[in-house]
Amino acid sequence: MITKTLLRAFDGKAIWVVAILLIIAVAVPASNLYLPVGHPLRVANHFVPLFGKYLTYAMLALALDLVWGYCGILSLGHGAFFALGGYAMGMYLMRQIGDRGVYANPILPDFMVFLNYQELPWFWHGFDMFWFAAIMVVLVPGLLAFVFGWFAFRSRVTGVYLSIITQAMTYALLLAFFRNDMGFGGNNGLTDFKDILGAPLQADTTRAALFAASAIALALAFIVCSAIVNSKLGKVLVAVRDAESRTRFLGYRVDNYKLFAFTASAVMAGIAGALYVPQVGIINPGEFAPANSIEIVIWTAVGGRGTLVGPIVGAVLVNAGKSWFTGVWPEFWLFALGGLFVAVTLFLPKGIVGALTQGWTALKARRTSARAEGGSDIAPEPSPAE
Amino acid sequence: MDQNHPPLLYLDGVSVSFDGFKAINNLSLIVQHGELQAIIGPNGAGKTTMMDIVTGKTRPDEGEVFFTGDIDLTRLDEAAIAELGIGRKFQKPTVFESHTVWDNLELALKKPRGVFSAWFYNSSKEDEERLEEILATIRLTVRRDELAANLSHGQKQWLEIGMLLAQDPKLLLVDEPVAGMTDAETVETARLLKEIAASRSVIVVEHDMSFIRDLAARVTVLAEGSVLAQGSLDHVSADPRVIESYLGR
Ligand SMILES: Nc1ncnc2c1ncn2[C@@H]1O[C@H](COP(=O)(O)OP(=O)(O)OP(=O)(O)O)[C@@H](O)[C@H]1O
Ligand SMILES: [Mg+2]
Numbered sequence: 256m257i258t259k260t261l262l263r264a265f266d267g268k269a270i271w272v273v274a275i276l277l278i279i280a281v282a283v284p285a286s287n288l289y290l291p292v293g294h295p296l297r298v299a300n301h302f303v304p305l306f307g308k309y310l311t312y313a314m315l316a317l318a319l320d321l322v323w324g325y326c327g328i329l330s331l332g333h334g335a336f337f338a339l340g341g342y343a344m345g346m347y348l349m350r351q352i353g354d355r356g357v358y359a360n361p362i363l364p365d366f367m368v369f370l371n372y373q374e375l376p377w378f379w380h381g382f383d384m385f386w387f388a389a390i391m392v393v394l395v396p397g398l399l400a401f402v403f404g405w406f407a408f409r410s411r412v413t414g415v416y417l418s419i420i421t422q423a424m425t426y427a428l429l430l431a432f433f434r435n436d437m438g439f440g441g442n443n444g445l446t447d448f449k450d451i452l453g454a455p456l457q458a459d460t461t462r463a464a465l466f467a468a469s470a471i472a473l474a475l476a477f478i479v480c481s482a483i484v485n486s487k488l489g490k491v492l493v494a495v496r497d498a499e500s501r502t503r504f505l506g507y508r509v510d511n512y513k514l515f516a517f518t519a520s521a522v523m524a525g526i527a528g529a530l531y532v533p534q535v536g537i538i539n540p541g542e543f544a545p546a547n548s549i550e551i552v553i554w555t556a557v558g559g560r561g562t563l564v565g566p567i568v569g570a571v572l573v574n575a576g577k578s579w580f581t582g583v584w585p586e587f588w589l590f591a592l593g594g595l596f597v598a599v600t601l602f603l604p605k606g607i608v609g610a611l612t613q614g615w616t617a618l619k620a621r622r623t624s625a626r627a628e629g630g631s632d633i634a635p636e637p638s639p640a641e
Numbered sequence: 642m643d644q645n646h647p648p649l650l651y652l653d654g655v656s657v658s659f660d661g662f663k664a665i666n667n668l669s670l671i672v673q674h675g676e677l678q679a680i681i682g683p684n685g686a687g688k689t690t691m692m693d694i695v696t697g698k699t700r701p702d703e704g705e706v707f708f709t710g711d712i713d714l715t716r717l718d719e720a721a722i723a724e725l726g727i728g729r730k731f732q733k734p735t736v737f738e739s740h741t742v743w744d745n746l747e748l749a750l751k752k753p754r755g756v757f758s759a760w761f762y763n764s765s766k767e768d769e770e771r772l773e774e775i776l777a778t779i780r781l782t783v784r785r786d787e788l789a790a791n792l793s794h795g796q797k798q799w800l801e802i803g804m805l806l807a808q809d810p811k812l813l814l815v816d817e818p819v820a821g822m823t824d825a826e827t828v829e830t831a832r833l834l835k836e837i838a839a840s841r842s843v844i845v846v847e848h849d850m851s852f853i854r855d856l857a858a859r860v861t862v863l864a865e866g867s868v869l870a871q872g873s874l875d876h877v878s879a880d881p882r883v884i885e886s887y888l889g890r
Binding site: 257259260482483486487488490491493494497498500501502503504505506507508509511512515 | 698719723728737740744748749756759762763
């Protein structure tokens with residue numbers, strides 16, 4: 256029964272996506288580590304963590320798409336789950352520093368010594384062990400999403416109201432993590448990491464391994480999402496998206512379905528955040544900024560929501576564009592991003608991947624018929640039952 | 642009510658008001674096991690609101706609503722009521738437009754409704770045969786793989802009736818099933834509903850009098866939120882109050 260569900264995850268294009276991700280997981284690190292410097296096919300050192308970062312963003316966008324594209328929950332707070340996963344990983348990396356910090360305190364991280372902490376706060380215990388941190392990476396975002404979703408979905412908060420309270424959630428966390436007395440390094444966050452599982456973070460091999468881990472994690476997340484959306488569960492999620500109240504009258508507990516998708520999505524976002532932090536070398540409260548969560552929505556919209564490949568493509572393309580833009584024209588990046596979002600909303604309502612799938616000819620045909628019907632070429636809006 | 646043979650559905654003294662306007666006013670109604678009952682009445686009489694109350698969408702301000710004698714429907718939500726075996730077709734046909742005809746029926750099929758049962762659901766041979774059977778009944782076999790969005794209005798109405806069949810409820814509430822249908826489709830729908838009512842209870846709300854005549858069912862006339870008259874179609878259409886409030890207009 257479960258094997259069949261898993262097999263369905265590899266239906267159609269999915270197996271190709273997984274194969275490509277696994278090839279990338281091997282090829283990029285191998286080219287960086289084994290090809291001689293200067294070889295045209297070699298991925299330069301600084302690109303490895305950069306591409307690795309894109310992969311974690313892709314996983315984050317995929318997680319958002321599960322709730323937004325398939326279940327119609329527009330979360331504007333997914334950055335919070337990503338950041339919480341990142342903080343859990345950051346706390347582990349902080350404890351790994353040990354007495355190599357500036358103040359050489361074997362237990363307390365530098366910022367605690369600086370702030371005159373006498374002992375480790377209770378919630379920092381256990382983070383010297385990787386397995387414990389790994390559990391927290393999953394548990395903390397998952398639990399927050401579960402509790403938040405439990406209240407929100409049970410009280411039937413939907414649509415724009417739900418989006419607003421998810422923004423409020425990430426904003427509240429931003430303010431909390433900014434405070435020095437929260438015990439998470441305040442404004443500066445956690446940084447100056449030395450090593451992970453005994454391997455130095457600056458080493459090429461460690462970076463290559465983190466890249467491979469990100470690609471594999473993305474492939475696994477893709478398989479899980481594919482197993483969800485290709486099952487009857489996925490059909491119920493789409494039914495909830497398109498006609499929530501109708502789904503209720505069929506006997507489905509819509510709040511449980513939303514809660515499942517929201518929690519699963521938050522867990523994936525948390526894992527993505529945990530892989531992000533060692534590759535960028537820092538986690539600070541800025542990751543909770545409401546604008547970050549909105550950016551995730553833009554990546555997903557650009558790539559194509561309601562498809563599994565779309566958010567991956569969108570996250571990689573938009574962030575590659577951002578890296579390039581901020582290099583040559585930094586002050587215009589936000590305008591470019593906003594313009595991109597408007598353009599995609601107007602001209603590619605299903606995103607790049609959605610548009611490609613339909614094919615250019617089909618797209619043209621639709622344009623003509625949509626014009627004949629009165630000019631609306633936006634995808635049919637969800638129609639509430641009654 | 643007779644404690645030994647309680648009716649399937651029992652409404653007593655039900656009232657509900659919206660912003661001070663009494664949409665349902667001291668309504669009492671009984672539906673027996675296996676009964677086909679037609680409900681007619683002018684626009685705004687409260688027919689749809691009555692269905693909202695039975696299916697848990699609207700909570701009555703006062704009054705009792707019991708299912709199979711002992712289940713208080715006013716305490717349950719939509720999903721729980723649907724699980725008990727009360728299915729509903731909406732006035733405005735609502736099918737899942739971005740799903741195929743087949744998937745619409747599969748979603749409705751009577752199966753465990755939990756998240757994980759849905760995730761690990763694999764259709765059995767019996768399930769597929771049942772869906773094929775329903776497809777044949779609602780005449781949509783050739784369109785099984787098409788998106789529901791591409792169906793005509795009448796076909797959507799039929800798909801929704803098919804979804805009700807898949808749900809296999811004890812009680813069906815059918816709100817204006819022939820609105821927007823051709824005459825031939827209307828006759829077919831009456832035949833279909835009679836067939837369905839052979840094995841369960843059905844309440845049909847309609848304005849189309851020839852359709853009601855085809856159903857040959859007991860008729861309840863609602864007006865201003867309460868029952869105005871009850872009986873055969875000929876009986877109620879001879880009632881002067883019914884003529885004044887509804888038929889005569
Ligand atoms: N949720 C609501 N909020 C406010 N008023 C409502 C609501 N639902 C129904 N009403 C009002 O209650 C009255 C009864 O409406 P209802 O839809 O039950 O009528 P109906 O008998 O189904 O009419 P029709 O034949 O037009 O479908 C109407 O005046 C309607 O405007
Ligand atoms: Mg009505």
